[in-house]
Amino acid sequence: xxxSSSRPATRELDLVLFGATGFTGGLTADYLxxxxxxxxxxxxxxxxxxxxxxxxxxxxxxxxxxxxxxxxHADVAxxxxxxxxxxxxxxxxxxxxPYLRHGEPLVRACADAGTDYLDLTGExxxxxxxxxxxxxxxxxxxxxxxxxxxxxxxxxxxxAYFTVRQLGPVTEPLTMRGVVRAGAGLSGGTFHSxxxxxxxxxxxxxAMAERRRTEPRPTGRSSRAVSAPPGRDxxxxxxxVPLPTIDPAVxxxxxxxxxxxxxRFRYSHFAGTRTLRFAVGGAVAVSGLALGAQVxxxxxxxxxxxxxGEGPSPRHRERSWFTVDFLAxxxxxxxxxxxxxxxxxxxxxxxxxxxxxxxxxxxxNPPTAGQVTPAQAMGEQLLGRLQRAGLSFEVV
Numbered sequence: 434x435x436x437s438s439s440r441p442a443t444r445e446l447d448l449v450l451f452g453a454t455g456f457t458g459g460l461t462a463d464y465l466x467x468x469x470x471x472x473x474x475x476x477x478x479x480x481x482x483x484x485x486x487x488x489x490x491x492x493x494x495x496x497x498x499x500x501x502x503x504x505x506h507a508d509v510a511x512x513x514x515x516x517x518x519x520x521x522x523x524x525x526x527x528x529x530x531p532y533l534r535h536g537e538p539l540v541r542a543c544a545d546a547g548t549d550y551l552d553l554t555g556e557x558x559x560x561x562x563x564x565x566x567x568x569x570x571x572x573x574x575x576x577x578x579x580x581x582x583x584x585x586x587x588x589x590x591x592x593a594y595f596t597v598r599q600l601g602p603v604t605e606p607l608t609m610r611g612v613v614r615a616g617a618g619l620s621g622g623t624f625h626s627x628x629x630x631x632x633x634x635x636x637x638x639x640a641m642a643e644r645r646r647t648e649p650r651p652t653g654r655s656s657r658a659v660s661a662p663p664g665r666d667x668x669x670x671x672x673x674v675p676l677p678t679i680d681p682a683v684x685x686x687x688x689x690x691x692x693x694x695x696x697r698f699r700y701s702h703f704a705g706t707r708t709l710r711f712a713v714g715g716a717v718a719v720s721g722l723a724l725g726a727q728v729x730x731x732x733x734x735x736x737x738x739x740x741x742g743e744g745p746s747p748r749h750r751e752r753s754w755f756t757v758d759f760l761a762x763x764x765x766x767x768x769x770x771x772x773x774x775x776x777x778x779x780x781x782x783x784x785x786x787x788x789x790x791x792x793x794x795x796x797x798n799p800p801t802a803g804q805v806t807p808a809q810a811m812g813e814q815l816l817g818r819l820q821r822a823g824l825s826f827e828v829v
Contacts, residue, residue, distance in 0.1 A: 452528035460783035476503030547574035555585030583782035603695030656688030671705030
């Protein structure tokens with residue numbers, strides 16, 4: 434595997450954000466502008482330089498040093514423009530989705546150029562296909578391809594990582610469940626990605642099976658995401674509904690990559706509610722969405738009800754929150770931890786992506802390359818950044 438020393442040390446820019454004219458991309462640009470050190474060489478990329486200029490003007494109104502922030506033309510329909518941007522920067526973060534439709538050309542450009550790549554995808558098929566297409570190239574060039582760097586899946590991946598670190602040496606089988614709860618508005622991008630995935634169940638299973646046939650497994654250890662039935666969790670006090678998200682797969686891949694998860698790691702993932710009524714309602718809603726996505730006219734109608742590129746007001750985001758509780762059991766020991774924060778779909782997602790991008794650009798991370806998880810790529814460094822940025826990781 435390529436080490437960090439094999440990556441290009443000299444590039445014009447340290448970090449480029451692609452998609453800053455969108456809602457979440459704009460929040461990420463605002464976040465980076467508020468926390469980036471003065472020494473960071475960064476810029477904005479997109480297909481409309483006029484709109485990018487408007488974003489730059491907004492940033493400069495708060496801090497004049499951004500008046501000359503570099504603007505780079507990049508269009509997913511123009512591979513040459515993506516390659517040019519990837520070759521100019523060390524790290525490229527993108528908020529342009531759905532990724533299954535728009536993401537592959539940029540992943541390819543970064544893998545070819547040896548440029549670190551981050552996104553916000555929660556689309557399992559996209560992640561599996563990018564592994565099949567570009568992991569080997571990224572290993573050769575030294576690029577780190579890090580998907581799911583927002584609410585999917587950083588609180589779950591880094592939360593499980595934090596929990597394992599609190600346990601100390603894990604020498605016996607470890608089982609863990611994560612239970613997410615949130616009070617927030619629905620992200621339009623997440624909703625449209627879910628519709629896309631539900632409508633492509635056959636293709637999703639095919640990509641998953643092909644990756645499973647080709648991806649090496651850890652020697653002498655095992656790590657898996659396991660399904661579990663809904664029901665009452667007596668320890669946590671919640672009604673549990675299994676969540677069909679990418680999060681358990683990401684956590685299990687970290688468990689496979691990192692020996693500290695022990696010899697046999699099993700992870701299950703749920704939404705938690707206080708009452709049975711809400712648990713049943715949530716299960717019915719997910720099932721209905723999955724069925725509706727199979728019918729093209731109904732899928733288009735559902736998509737029109739939750740537009741992309743728009744988000745809730747600042748006041749609404751300020752009232753939003755999330756928690757993820759983890760319950761780990763190994764060798765007769767039990768440990769409960771919690772990750773918590775504010776608005777998950779927008780404000781905290783922009784923070785997570787921004788801190789992950791800064792972490793890859795500035796910190797001394799483990800020597801990894803290829804498609805890697807957030808915990809595998811950044812581990813302790815990202816955990817520290819998230820804590821300093823206001824996300825809570827605690828033993829309950």
